[in-house]
Amino acid sequence: MHAIETRNLRVWYGDNEVIKGVNLQVPPNGVFALMGPSGCGKSTMLRTFNRLLELNDDARVEGEVLLFGKNVYDPDVDPVEIRKGIGIVFQYPNPFPHLTIYDNVALGLKLNRLVDSKEELDERVEWALRKAALWDEVKDRLDDYPSDLSGGQRQRLVIARALAMRPKVILMDEPTANIDPVGTQKIEELLFELKSDHTIVLVTHSPAQAARVSDYVAFLYLGELIEVGPTRKVFENPEHELTEKYVTGALG
Numbered sequence: 001m002h003a004i005e006t007r008n009l010r011v012w013y014g015d016n017e018v019i020k021g022v023n024l025q026v027p028p029n030g031v032f033a034l035m036g037p038s039g040c041g042k043s044t045m046l047r048t049f050n051r052l053l054e055l056n057d058d059a060r061v062e063g064e065v066l067l068f069g070k071n072v073y074d075p076d077v078d079p080v081e082i083r084k085g086i087g088i089v090f091q092y093p094n095p096f097p098h099l100t101i102y103d104n105v106a107l108g109l110k111l112n113r114l115v116d117s118k119e120e121l122d123e124r125v126e127w128a129l130r131k132a133a134l135w136d137e138v139k140d141r142l143d144d145y146p147s148d149l150s151g152g153q154r155q156r157l158v159i160a161r162a163l164a165m166r167p168k169v170i171l172m173d174e175p176t177a178n179i180d181p182v183g184t185q186k187i188e189e190l191l192f193e194l195k196s197d198h199t200i201v202l203v204t205h206s207p208a209q210a211a212r213v214s215d216y217v218a219f220l221y222l223g224e225l226i227e228v229g230p231t232r233k234v235f236e237n238p239e240h241e242l243t244e245k246y247v248t249g250a251l252g
């Protein structure tokens, strides 16, 4: 079964149609990149997957988004539950500034009563920080605040916060756009580690990053899906001229 499947997905902001009937299938466990130039609709599409987009009053969604076979837009689905079950990481690392490193990871577990004891909470926090490849750097300063961390570390803290909830799917919207090259490399290595247990959908405007980290890639252009397939195939043997132009840098 696909982790995510869209069926004739369309999105409007007011009268402006920005996703124009996209049919897409994201296989489970791997990195699936959504790439395309600025404004083509990548972030908009990503936010339809966890129903975050409808928090924007102007936006209207049509079509289906199946999450492991279940349409998240069915009337019996609670969008809050959907958002809880899917991790999301944004372009600007946004840990809670007034919570310690420990509490940033622990908060969702506490609020949702996912653990029974302090011991279990400690274990889960450590587990998530290890999975996010941050534990060694923060284990002696769990009571510090995220402002003491580098941008790359803050982003891995956000990833740990998401992982603590054990999501099957993690959405990442340009997670390295504001991170230096060393921090970017760490996050890209982390994606490689995470993909055996998680489905990661990565929005990137960088074809080079898509080529480095993804197993499958979709190329979006002006709200349309131009091409999708295994990353190697799309980069080495694209079917569409537009894709070829984009991956060779001729499209901007």
Ligand SMILES: Nc1ncnc2c1ncn2[C@@H]1O[C@H](COP(=O)(O)OP(=O)(O)OP(=O)(O)O)[C@@H](O)[C@H]1O
Pocket: 013, 018, 036, 037, 038, 039, 040, 041, 042, 043, 044, 045, 056, 058, 205
């Ligand atoms: N809140 C909004 N209200 C109205 N139009 C919007 C809104 N957000 C995005 N758009 C428009 O929708 C289109 C798609 O934007 P979106 O941000 O999804 O593209 P993107 O590919 O993620 O671009 P970028 O890489 O620059 O973030 C653009 O034309 C954009 O101007």
